[in-house]
Amino acid sequence: MKTVVSARDIEELIRNGGDADSVPADAILTPSARDLLRDLETEGRGKPQPAAAAKAASAPGTTKPQPPAKPLTSKNPKPELEAFFNSPYCRDLKQQLVEIGRRLWERAYVDGNGGNLAIRVGDDLALCTPTLVSKGFMKPEDMCLVDFEGNQLLGSKKRTSEILMHLQMMKQQPKDLASVHCHPPYATAFAVAGVLPPTCMIPEYEVFCAVALAPYRTPGTPEMGKLVGDLVDKHNTILMANHGVVTWSHNNLEEAYWRTEIVEAYCRTLMVAAQLGKPMNTFSSGQLQDLLKIKQNLGFVDPRYGLRECELCDNDEWRPGVTCAVPGAPDGPAPAGPDPEAEAVVQAVTDQILAKMQK
Numbered sequence: 001m002k003t004v005v006s007a008r009d010i011e012e013l014i015r016n017g018g019d020a021d022s023v024p025a026d027a028i029l030t031p032s033a034r035d036l037l038r039d040l041e042t043e044g045r046g047k048p049q050p051a052a053a054a055k056a057a058s059a060p061g062t063t064k065p066q067p068p069a070k071p072l073t074s075k076n077p078k079p080e081l082e083a084f085f086n087s088p089y090c091r092d093l094k095q096q097l098v099e100i101g102r103r104l105w106e107r108a109y110v111d112g113n114g115g116n117l118a119i120r121v122g123d124d125l126a127l128c129t130p131t132l133v134s135k136g137f138m139k140p141e142d143m144c145l146v147d148f149e150g151n152q153l154l155g156s157k158k159r160t161s162e163i164l165m166h167l168q169m170m171k172q173q174p175k176d177l178a179s180v181h182c183h184p185p186y187a188t189a190f191a192v193a194g195v196l197p198p199t200c201m202i203p204e205y206e207v208f209c210a211v212a213l214a215p216y217r218t219p220g221t222p223e224m225g226k227l228v229g230d231l232v233d234k235h236n237t238i239l240m241a242n243h244g245v246v247t248w249s250h251n252n253l254e255e256a257y258w259r260t261e262i263v264e265a266y267c268r269t270l271m272v273a274a275q276l277g278k279p280m281n282t283f284s285s286g287q288l289q290d291l292l293k294i295k296q297n298l299g300f301v302d303p304r305y306g307l308r309e310c311e312l313c314d315n316d317e318w319r320p321g322v323t324c325a326v327p328g329a330p331d332g333p334a335p336a337g338p339d340p341e342a343e344a345v346v347q348a349v350t351d352q353i354l355a356k357m358q359k
């Protein structure tokens with residue numbers, strides 16, 4: 001009798017190290033199995049390739065590998081940690097780290113071996129990227145398992161030196177499931193200038209990001225981790241003075257990455273808008289309130305919840321332009337000469353405030 005083979009069967013076969021070539025030639029293939037085999041053929045005739053396996057894992061009609069029924073801790077016996085580390089579930093997370101690393105590199109959000117990623121995988125466990133590897137060229141087997149003190153438990157490559165920051169964030173913010181740190185040029189420019197981007201100009205930024213600025217400390221030190229960790233209660237996007245950006249998500253790694261894209265696009269747009277010689281238009285406090293409602297429904301943090309409409313405007317901290325006057329980090333390096341673009345942004349927004357006041 002002919003066997004019926006589904007995409008899930010093939011996915012299972014590959015996950016167990018099998019070869020798609022071993023599917024009987026006379027088997028009846030479901031439509032999704034046929035699609036999957038075609039994809040596998042394109043990527044290298046049925047050999048168990050990471051990209052194909054990842055695609056298999058997300059093929060429609062297939063189930064994603066599930067996390068352990070009971071969350072692991074660093075106290076679990078080593079064989080249990082190893083079994084988890086080599087499980088299909090963990091393999092899927094490693095593949096996500098590879099994929100997001102590739103996107104960071106392709107968008108020039110990281111340079112050299114810069115940037116790092118972490119995913120919470122247990123009560124006091126995180127999976128993270130290795131040090132001294134370009135984020136654009138990582139492999140799943142490069143990933144490291146660490147406890148919440150930063151001790152490396154598994155993985156052949158050495159863990160990122162900046163893991164302490166990710167761990168501080170996860171400790172201080174129980175909802176932090178995954179975090180992304182990188183050096184995207186426009187957002188980092190604001191961080192170097194010590195300028196918190198003015199708000200109320202683009203909906204995605206208001207809904208997805210809640211931005212704060214952390215003072216400079218040497219990357220990888222516990223002090224740096226603490227300063228960032230102190231901000232994640234009500235902020236999900238932290239500009240790190242003279243360094244870069246770190247974002248977190250309570251849903252998944254990709255959403256943390258989206259925040260990076262959104263804050264970077266926003267900062268870039270502000271820089272361009274500042275050159276048009278026109279005052280920038282902003283939302284009314286009512287319009288902002290509508291966006292904050294959407295944000296709250298999505299479960300995203302923001303320090304502005306509960307403020308009345310008039311407070312949203314009266315509160316200096318939220319007034320576009322006023323926030324731009326925030327001086328550089330008090331303990332940061334001595335400010336360099338003024339940055340013309342950052343100055344242009346400050347100038348444009350200041351003009352706007354003055355114009356409003358004269359109305």
Ligand SMILES: [Zn+2]
Pocket residue numbers: 114115162181182183219243244
């Ligand atoms: Zn960095």
